[in-house]
Amino acid sequence: MMDSFVAGVLATSGKLEKEDLANKICKISRKVEDTKEGVCDMITKKYKEFLPSLQGSEELMVQLEKIAKEMDVLRNSVETEVQQNIHSSVAENAKMKQQLDKNTVILTMLGHLKEFHNAMEGFNQALAENRYVEAAKLLEKAQSVDSLKTWKTSKLPLLCALASELIVQRENFIYHLGDEWRRLATWKLPSSKEPTNPRCSLKTELKLTLHCRKDGDPGCPALLSCILQALAIQGDLHYKIKLFSQVLIKNMLKPLVVYRGLSVKVVEHSDGPVLTVEHLESDFQQEHSTPSQVYTKLLLVLKTLHAHLLDVSVGETKLSTILGELIWEELSHCIIHECLVYSIPTKSSQLENYNAVIKETKEFEGALKEMQYLQSDSTDLLKYAKDVNCHFASKKCKDVIVAARKLMTAKMHNTVRIKPETKLTLPKLPAPPGPKQQQQTLKPSFGEEQQQEEEVRLDGHRQLSSRTLCLPVCRISESVQQLMELALSTLREAVGSSTQCAMQLFFTVRNIFQLFYDVVPTYHKENLLKFPHLAAIQHNNCMYLAHHLLTLGHHFRPHLPQPLSDGITTFVDMVPSFRKLGAQCFLAQLNVQKAELLERLSSARNFSNLDDEENYTAASKAVRQVIHQLKQLGIVWQDVLPVNIYCKVMGSLLNTAISEVMAKIMMLEDISSEDGEHLHTLCQTLIEEGPLVFVPLAEERKNATYQEEVPLFVEKWITFKELVIVLRANLQEIVNRWAEGKGPLALEFSSSDMKSLVRALFQNTERRALALTKIK
Template sequence: MASFVTEVLASSGKLEKEDLAGKICKISRRVEDTKEAVCDMINKRYKEFLPSLQASEELMDQVDKVSREMDVLKDCIDNEVQQNIHCSLAEYAKVKQQLEKNTIILTMLGHLKEFHNAMEDFSKAFADNRYVDAAKLLEQAQLSVDSLKTWKSSELPLLRTLGSELIVQRENFIYHLGAEWKRLAIWKLPSSKEPTNPRWSLKTELKLTLSCGKDGDPGCPAHLSSILQALAMQGDLHYKIKLFSQVLLKNMLRPLIVHRGLSVRVTDNSDGPTLTVEHLDAELQPDRSSPSQVYTKLLLVLRTLHSHLLDMSVGEKKLSAILGEMIWEELSHCIIHECLVYSIPTKSSQLENYNAVIKETEEFESSLKEMQYLQSDSTDLLKYAKDVNCHFASKKCKDVIVAARKLMTSKMHNTVRIKPETRLTLPKLPAQGSEAPGRQQKMSSEEEVRLDGHQQLSSRTLCLPVCRISESVQQLMELAFNTQREAVGSSVQCALQLFFTVRNIFQLFYDVVPTYHKENLLKFPHLAAIQHNNCMYLAHHLLILGHSFRPHMPPPLSDGIATFVDMVPGFRKLGAQCFLAQLNTQKAELLERLSTARNFSNLEDEENYNAASKAVRQVIHQLKQLGIVWQDVLPVNIYCKAMGSLLNTAISEVMAKIMLLEDISSEDGEHLHTLCQTLIVEGPLVFVPLAEESKNSVYQEEVPLFVKRWMTFKELVIVLRANLQEIVNRWAEGKGPLAMEFSGPEMKSLVRALFQNTERRALALAKIK
């Protein structure tokens, strides 16, 4: 045991692997022996109860020695073996680092070899016009350069040279492909940058020439495909097609859509077809092209391009699909706004004929799908064509509003006469249910409507009074009736649009006319009267316009919402306000003229009398002039009320000034009587509403009905020349005609001004109570 441990401890230097293993085996055997001895001792100690104290002590000593030898061996292993392990790891790491460096160098050399081989093969493929192979080889060379750049330790000056060479070769390759592309489609364009007229596009020409392969075979599909594939691999194909699509739209497709006189001619040549824009007639026609014409011209261009250039697949798509994605949105927008929008019918009766346009649009899109220009099943173009009812209504509404506004801003003084026999005439409407055909016809002025089989309405029912209205307003009403007529039999949406457009017409009139003609309505009495009649004319028709068409409208218009009655009060008020504003202006002018009469005092003075006489004459002249302006315009009753109101203002002002006089001499009384008598004689003459009216005297006799203070004024004139007894008699103790017009204090004041203070005057005043 001691010699074994001593031998282990005496060892120095490296421990051989075999020696160490042998020593471990020996220790293991000693451990096993000891383990058996311990087990045997324990067995005897606790099982056989044999006293063996001496043997146990010897055995314990043996265990302690083996344990000490194990600790020594362990320390030796920790010191010697661990030291050698660290040395081995350092050597292994150094060798590994050297190996990795060598591997990197070998990899870089491999990439350099791949780049060189790729560039050599590229030059051969390029020279042989194998463009797809050349493009792939350029990609391989690029991958090799990229791989070299990824190594951090590969900062070689050679990389810059390789990158520059690759860029030069790629740009040269792309330039050559671009030249090949230009030979495929050769444009001849006008010199001007912006088109000013249709003839600008007549110089446009597109020549399609298929590039030849190495064998000189023109039109070789494989060679053409090789060019396109190479352009796509270089990322330049979409850019080339985008430029081509922009030129195609601007110089050929759009002019063919916009100008009816332009067409396209295809000429087949040995090296490819040529598309030339030409005009159909000697003079270019300004009208818009029909959808059929546009579709025919566009398909001719697109089919030619498809068959000679675009029927090639690049990746998963054909060139026609790529071009279609680029041009379809703008092309369809141009077709809609430059062609389809002008083909929308202007009358509902023409809507059925529009089905042909819808069918042509479907066939046009179907042809585009066959050539793969178009991929989507639902397009704005076809949707627009199918929504013809909505577009018809929108176009109709727009045209109606524009026409209505033009009428509203036209001259108002061009008038038409509304005669007594004029009746509201309704357009022919479709029959409702079992209605008799005769109910569809226009109502004549001789027709009478019977009620309960016995009573009948007057022949003047639904007739306007005799007056004059603006010709533009009559045309406006006809426009509203015709628009309502278009709504009959239309779709619900179309009918609603047209109905509310008619309402917008009247609302526009309500807002525009008073503002646009504001100054003239205040300045010219003639126009104010016409505007009054216009408003009353529109209000009259609005009463029954909705009711007349409601049974023929689709729901919900037929359920009661198709009415214009709510607008009637507004138009009546508008007309009344306009005319009342003019009446107030005329009243102000009358009062201004009477203000120059010097209060009708001291008429003994010739100057004062002349001033008062001039003021009265001016009032009469103003009323006569207004009568001339209004007598053929306003209805009779309105005319009489208006003139009566103005005359009443004048005589009320005269009476007020006379009643304020405190002293009226006999001569002054005569002068006042003369002036007032002038008003009494000439005032009724203004009540001549119609020149050809045979009953003008009737209106003159009814002056007290229109002039509120006419009888009061006449009584005042009588008093100015009467004596005290006549005044007392006409007073008749408060029951006479004089008492009906004047109060007691007013009469007493007038008597005191006319007569001197005598007993007779005092007696007369006492009788006036």
């Protein structure tokens, strides 16, 4: 009874002990086992032994239901009581943990405050004793106060004061280190307002001070190392070196490279060396320094800096390495574009001597690597020097194009006379290697022709003249002749060069001619239309170039490297373009002259009513102007154009003039005897003075017959002469010259034209009618 009471009290209080629960669980377990055995026994008897046991089955069912109810009560009791205990324990533990965490945070914060105080005390003491590395580390340790900023309690006035103190002390430390750094390297620089020039650089001075401790004992290496390492710890070293490098390269290194007259002087003092920029010459020439001079000056500066300032390690890195990484790219670029580019040879024969520059560049970089300014084995500077062949070709090509353009824009009227014996001086080329050496020698042609001891035989009876395929006598611009010589010298440079160099030079020569084709007609366009003299010269220039382009590539091809020697070395494809260009230019001028001739003849009042003095004067003036124009053109062109071209051109112009005169005369419906005389006089003037433009020059008398064959060049010349005869002939003479359609008149005129002319010249009589019947 007492036990049940105690158990009930404990159960109601929610503090049932584990032993009671265990006992109940054991009892239930035993009842379950007993029930399990009973059920199994009943099932066996019911389904296996077929014994009637209904009553036993009902008792077991009642017992099973009772046990199930007790299990439910026990389960509910366990779940209720145990869960209540669990929730209570968890709440108590959470409260205790929260209190513990709060105490831990407070203790951690107090520990940080203690560390901060100790670090700041140690920092101040180390800074006072110039122990910069230790001071920098302690200052970094004091940075732990920054972690307090993330706490909820960071708004405390104490923490704000500590953060401010940390900032003040750090800035003070950096300033102190900066002051020490400035005393290591002191610059004296020209005013930024002064213009940039070599004389301005003479005011540049750099003083390197050897630091000594306060007690007077020198301790430069150790103290310098401390300053640099402290700057590195504070993250300010790279910035200081960067500022120093910018001043160094702008005010000392670059001027030494750019200006030939500048040098650097190093004067040793007790407290350190002084580097001063000085001039070597009384005046500053614009010539560029040689690579050797530049390397010597730069090494003097960099070796002095390395010996007194930069030969210090910061961590695992040398200070010279840091400076080298900052200045090398800009310095090497300056050396290349202000020195090496001007040292590239202008002739292929000088390329072998450039090996000295390559060697000097390699030694310069070797010295920098030894001082640890450079780390890489391959630099742009040495690579540029070694690629001298490519740079030579590029420089040569650039110079050639500039020179060619200058020649193309030069005045065209400065001319030279080309004669059959005039030879284009071809360079002496080495014999081509291999089987090509056995090939037949190229026959010189055009202006390149050389005198042959034996004439070439076509068969047993006929021979080629020594002047076969030679340029006829003419005048070309002196600049064009120089342009051709420039092309020859450029191709000569390609012989014996590397494949890439030869390719560049060959295509540069092609570009020269293409540039001529594009530039000259545009640049001289107005003058070529305005001045007949220049148009003729331009015609000759184009023909001269086309003439030599035929064989130019053929002459050099065997001596050039592949693939140039395989057949792509040719200029023949440009020949038609140049011939067309010269012809178009001169034809344009020829059309201008024809238009002027027709305009002058338009003032002749159609050659009608010449018995009127004013009409005759106008017609006579027009004819005289035509003759004058032809003579002036003859004076301008005869010494310039080849004789055959000159005769064709003047013949064409004269033909234009007489064709216009004939057309106007044939249009007249009534020609009086006086008009006929006047017309005869005017036409006779053309017949007498027109051929004078074909009279050869004194040195061309041997071609007199060729030039005096006027009918060969003037298509309407015979027709015009027949017209002049008709103007003074009687009807019988006209009929006789017609000769029933077989005479000279019938060869030049149609029957209808001749009948119209007869009707205009003669009155309507039986004789005229009879004569007209015979003209058929």
